[in-house]
Amino acid sequence: MSINVLIVDDSGVMRAMILKSLRMSGLPLGETHQAANGQEGLETLSQHWIDLVIADINMPVMNGEEMIERMKENTEMRDIPIVVISTEGSKTRLEQLQQKGAAFIHKPFTPEKIRDTIKDIMKLGGSDGNQGTN
Amino acid sequence: MGTKEQIKETLYNVAEDVLEKLAFIFSFPEDERDQMDYTTAVATRVSFAGPFSGALVMAIAAEALPELAGNMLGIDEDEETTTEQQHDALKELINVVCGNLLPAISGKQSVFNVNMPEIVPEGESIIKDDRPQPVSVAKMDIDEGQCDLLLFIDGETAIQAD
Ligand SMILES: [Mg+2]
Numbered sequence: 001m002s003i004n005v006l007i008v009d010d011s012g013v014m015r016a017m018i019l020k021s022l023r024m025s026g027l028p029l030g031e032t033h034q035a036a037n038g039q040e041g042l043e044t045l046s047q048h049w050i051d052l053v054i055a056d057i058n059m060p061v062m063n064g065e066e067m068i069e070r071m072k073e074n075t076e077m078r079d080i081p082i083v084v085i086s087t088e089g090s091k092t093r094l095e096q097l098q099q100k101g102a103a104f105i106h107k108p109f110t111p112e113k114i115r116d117t118i119k120d121i122m123k124l125g126g127s128d129g130n131q132g133t134n
Numbered sequence: 135m136g137t138k139e140q141i142k143e144t145l146y147n148v149a150e151d152v153l154e155k156l157a158f159i160f161s162f163p164e165d166e167r168d169q170m171d172y173t174t175a176v177a178t179r180v181s182f183a184g185p186f187s188g189a190l191v192m193a194i195a196a197e198a199l200p201e202l203a204g205n206m207l208g209i210d211e212d213e214e215t216t217t218e219q220q221h222d223a224l225k226e227l228i229n230v231v232c233g234n235l236l237p238a239i240s241g242k243q244s245v246f247n248v249n250m251p252e253i254v255p256e257g258e259s260i261i262k263d264d265r266p267q268p269v270s271v272a273k274m275d276i277d278e279g280q281c282d283l284l285l286f287i288d289g290e291t292a293i294q295a296d
Contacts (some may be wrong), residue, residue, distance in 0.1 A: 011229070013206050013219060013222045013223045016208070017156075087232070087248070089234060089238075091242045104206050107156070108155035108230055
């Protein structure tokens with residue numbers, strides 16, 4: 001199985017950093033798609049088979065929170081695993097995201113953190129004993 | 135919110151941490167030196183609103199931008215980056231600094247809205263005459279020059295004097 005990934009972030013440099021981390025992760029990457037805001041993200045989701053969404057919060061046009069809400073309203077998109085990578089530091093907002101089922105990674109991140117979070121949320125297992133922490 | 139001295143220390147710590155982890159750039163605090171010559175630096179600014187509102191400005195030597203963007207993009211040293219990529223790198227850098235700085239100053243329960251970072255247009259002064267002076271300035275030396283981080287807070291009276 002290979003994972004088709006959509007990376008949604010308004011910073012092209014950040015998208016490149018995330019993509020590089022994914023390539024280094026050893027995860028079975030399939031197609032990778034990129035979008036610069038939530039609206040572009042939803043368009044990509046409606047056109048391609050995506051197994052995993054990695055999204056920023058703070059973006060122009062449509063932010064990550066709204067994109068996630070729209071995904072949850074859509075029967076084809078609601079079960080796609082979501083990893084939020086953001087600078088968000090407020091506990092209140094993080095809890096809201098977790099209630100929507102998204103995993104969270106804080107910027108700045110390490111490639112290992114991305115790998116482990118994806119393995120965890122996609123239940124890929126085989127990591128170094130980081131499973132089952134809940 | 136702490137004293138001005140605590141805020142300054144937090145500013146230095148967050149800047150050092152983010153520069154190193156995000157851009158692989160090592161910085162050295164140079165608190166005694168003069169402020170940079172802002173007319174020759176490239177500056178980026180992000181404003182925020184929450185329990186307190188204001189703006190964070192980062193000025194960095196133009197010579198440092200290729201390394202900054204190159205490191206973040208993970209490309210070879212002989213490959214060139216575009217001005218757009220360099221500005222994007224700088225904006226993402228201040229975005230991450232700001233996102234880490236505010237909860238460190240204000241507490242993890244506080245909710246802030248951070249606006250889109252922008253590059254300060256060339257020729258525009260980063261310290262406007264009608265604006266209050268920065269609450270705190272972190273002055274750092276990096277490989278290719280200098281980097282200053284200025285924190286402005288509206289209605290500065292909320293901060294205890296040191
Ligand atoms: Mg962003």
